[in-house]
Amino acid sequence: MxxxxxxxxxxxxxxxxxxxxxxxxxxxxxxxxxxxxxxxxxxxxxxxxxxxxxxxxxxxxxxxxxxxxxxxxxxxxxxxxxxxxxxxxxxxxxxxxxxxxxxxxxxxxxxxxxxxxxxxxxxxxxxxxxxxxxxxxxxxxxxxxxxxxxxxxxxxxxxxxxxxxxxxxxxxxxxxxxxxxxxxxxxxxxxxxxxxxxxxxxxxxxxxxxxxxxxxxxxxxxxxxxxxxxxxxxxxxxxxxxxxxxxxxxxxxxxxxxxxxxxxxxxxxxxxxxxxxxxxxxxxxxxxxxxxxxxxxxxxxxxxxxxxxxxxxxxxxxxxxxxxxxxxxxxxxxxxxxxxxxxxxxxxxxxxxxxxxxxHLHQRTQAFHQALFGSSLPEEVLDAVSSQMAILKTATCIRLPDGTFYGFEGCAPMSGCCEGSCTHVWNYQQALPFLFPSLERSMRTADYQYNLREDGGMCFRLQLPLGSSPNDFHAAADGQMGGLIKLYRDWKISGDDTWLESLWPRARKALEFAWVQWDPDQDGVIDGIQHNTYDIEFHGPNPLTAFFYLGALRAGAEIAEHLGEFESADRYREIFRQGATWVEQNLFNGEYFIQQHDPELAPMNQFGPGCLTDQLLGQWISSLSGLGDLIDPGLVRKSLKSIFRHNWRKSLKDHANMQRVYALNEESGLLLCSWPRGAVPGFHSLTRMKSGLESNTRLPHTSFSRGWWRRDWKSCEAQETVSMASAATPGMNSNAATIMHGPCLPMACCWLVPGSSSTGEPG
Structure with missing residues (x-):
């Protein structure tokens, strides 16, 4: 033409x-x-x-x-x-x-x-x-x-x-x-x-x-x-x-x-x-x-x-x-x-x-647009998903000489912010694995090839140029255990056994590092010092790292069994069983999951009896990856309702936030944590709101099953979190900001699209 x-x-x-x-x-x-x-x-x-x-x-x-x-x-x-x-x-x-x-x-x-x-x-x-x-x-x-x-x-x-x-x-x-x-x-x-x-x-x-x-x-x-x-x-x-x-x-x-x-x-x-x-x-x-x-x-x-x-x-x-x-x-x-x-x-x-x-490129791009916008997904979901997948086209994302995908956490005005395809931050995003799975696999390959240290601990920030020595900072429990879940997910999406076999020895070493650093008695409970996505250290058992660990154990068991390592698979499953039982019996307070720690020994920034919005993050990612329920789904449903009830704010005009400001005035959002039963720590870093966290709680309040947008969209919790988060960015006050421009975290919302889960068999 x-x-x-x-x-x-x-x-x-x-x-x-x-x-x-x-x-x-x-x-x-x-x-x-x-x-x-x-x-x-x-x-x-x-x-x-x-x-x-x-x-x-x-x-x-x-x-x-x-x-x-x-x-x-x-x-x-x-x-x-x-x-x-x-x-x-x-x-x-x-x-x-x-x-x-x-x-x-x-x-x-x-x-x-x-x-x-x-x-x-x-x-x-x-x-x-x-x-x-x-x-x-x-x-x-x-x-x-x-x-x-x-x-x-x-x-x-x-x-x-x-x-x-x-x-x-x-x-x-x-x-x-x-x-x-x-x-x-x-x-x-x-x-x-x-x-x-x-x-x-x-x-x-x-x-x-x-x-x-x-x-x-x-x-x-x-x-x-x-x-x-x-x-x-x-x-x-x-x-x-x-x-x-x-x-x-x-x-x-x-x-x-x-x-x-x-x-x-x-x-x-x-x-x-x-x-x-x-x-x-x-x-x-x-x-x-x-x-x-x-x-x-x-x-x-x-x-x-x-x-x-x-x-x-x-x-x-x-x-x-x-x-x-x-x-x-x-x-x-x-x-x-x-x-x-x-x-x-x-x-x-x-x-x-x-x-x-x-x-031809226009025709194919238009076909994708029509498939997405011609679906029955609510407008609020379409807005959230389509706007945040655009981050893949920003300076947040780089492709290295061999094609490896690399990402900052986002961008400051003149520089990338927080280098290294940070494992615990890139846990959240769900755009790349389902839209461009080969690029997501390149992140797994680089992670295990370059970030693994001799002791099995992993640097959670990939150093450049590729081949540079990893730093010796703390391993991040949520990032390292999340890597096992993502390895399983990416294998299920691709069906590439050869790729899985090439990475499994190093991934197995990373999984079993938990027994050195965080779970030395191998009872399925992480209770050591755990660096995590908030750039702090949690002391003692808590749901954030617990569910990542349980998901990693289940992923490891599935992979080991598929590759014929039956003794390892049985071992992982037994540790998983013990850990899941302990978490249900000791961390659930009747409403939500809490942290156990000794206030006299632990440093500041513990959340203790607080209701952490990210408490189910490991369960959420495991569900999307096809690993199913890690614990009693009834407890998960109660926790989700509690997160919404205690942490959702329709307006922030009366909320006191002395930390980074991601939303203010009449904007709405989820706080990182609240303390509905009192015992608020004297100093902590969890009272702020952060864009993207809504996505891992926009789950059905009846089940972790996919297809909730057809069955449960009219539940007030699901509809309000998506609708209000979308309304918070009307084009005149801000974008989906965290501390940066083009942050990867809000791409968490891309799971809302049907088909964004790896629940089938490889291939």
């Missing part, structure tokens, strides 16, 4: 509500591949959060980077507008006025609506003065079980322009993009003259026409080879009638913007400026315009591919922080190749491959 024709959207089923007005202000819809970085589509229609340069850049924008629309109806004067909704307050400019480098002071569209149903975003722009309507479909291929097809470093922007007038119209729809090569990202929207940055220099913008694509190739002559800032971008289109400008006018003060706007707004064309490579600390923007002629009532598409290629990933956080400094080493910070660098030669190669496959 020629790019200029309009792709039909009639068959697209929309289930979610669109955003508009002030509710657009906090939207950033990631466009990019898994492990490639991404750029965010803002709620107004611009591009922000430029995280394509191998590190996060939350809130970043670049100068002279915005879309513009020129329209001339036959017999009338042309109209030109920035193709975005108007800028939203607060307007916080510098000494020279409010921001202006992205056309903030130019005419804009009257408004737009933003509908995000991941992996697609649709924007509908409105302007009373224009004789055309404009809609945007933005996406990057997202095809479950195909990480290669879902791994293009690209953003696809497909605009549909419709002539609403009774006369023919001429249209030019254009994007201007800044050559940002040499930058490491800008962490705010400060209006300072950001055309100047120390990393720029010798940047050059080239016109290209490959026959199938035409546009601008953004390059540099300053960086090459293995330099971390080496790379290129491309802004191209398959549309044939174009107007191109390599560089904006190089001039003082506001003359570049005057030249750009005065020329384009009157003619709908660009005047090309052919300059030599930029001076040191300088760079240029270039522009690609697509020209359309529309008869009355006619619709045509204008398609842009924004592609990038920054192959060299630098371990920018490589610094031990110790006095005197043992890091970075004399050779500098480690640098390795992104996985996508093994698939593509440069940004133009990405664009050519993407264009040749895009029709």
């Amino acid at each position: 020629p790019a200029s024709q309009s792709r039909s959207r009639a068959a697209v089923l929309h289930r979610l509500k669109p955003f508009t007005g002030q509710h657009l202000s906090q939207i950033s819809f990631p466009l990019g591949g898994i492990g490639t970085g991404s750029v965010g589509l803002s709620g107004r229609g611009g591009l922000i959060d430029w995280e394509i340069l191998n590190r996060p850049s939350v809130g970043s924008s670049y100068p002279r980077t915005f879309p513009v629309l020129w329209v001339r109806e036959k017999g009338k004067n042309p109209i030109c507008k920035v193709l975005e909704a108007p800028p939203l307050p607060p307007f916080q400019g510098g000494g020279g006025g409010d921001p202006h480098l992205n056309g903030e002071g130019l005419p804009h569209m009257d408004s737009c609506t933003f509908l995000g149903e991941y992996p697609f975003a649709w924007l509908d722009f409105k302007s009373r003065s224009l004789p055309v309507s404009v809609q945007l479909e933005a996406y990057n291929p997202f095809i479950p079980n195909d990480p290669e097809a879902s791994g293009f470093p690209a953003a696809i922007l497909r605009y549909k322009v419709t002539n609403r007038a009774k006369s023919p119209v001429q249209v030019t729809l254009a994007w201007s993009v800044f050559n940002m090569i040499g930058s490491i990202g800008v962490a705010d929207r400060d209006p300072a003259m950001r055309t100047v940055e120390f990393g720029y220099g010798k940047n050059i913008n080239r016109l290209i026409d490959t026959g199938s694509l035409r546009g601008i190739h953004f390059c540099t002559e300053k960086y090459s080879g293995d330099h971390p800032r080496a790379g290129d971008l491309a802004l191209v289109t398959p549309n044939r009638d174009v107007t191109l400008m390599r560089c904006w006018l190089r001039g003082p003060w506001f003359s570049p913007m005057h030249d750009f706007w005065d020329t384009f707004s009157t003619t709908g064309l660009f005047i090309d400026h052919d300059y030599p490579p930029s001076d040191e600390n300088q760079s240029d923007a270039g522009a690609v315009g697509i020209r359309l002629s529309l008869k009355p009532g006619e619709s045509r598409d204008a398609v842009f591919y924004l592609t990038w290629y920054f192959p060299n990933f630098e371990k920018y956080w490589h610094d031990c922080g110790q006095a005197g400094g043992c890091c970075p080493p004399a050779g500098g910070k480690p640098v390795w190749k992104n996985y996508y660098a093994s698939r593509f030669e440069n940004a133009l190669d990405v664009a050519e491959r993407l264009h040749s496959e895009e029709a």
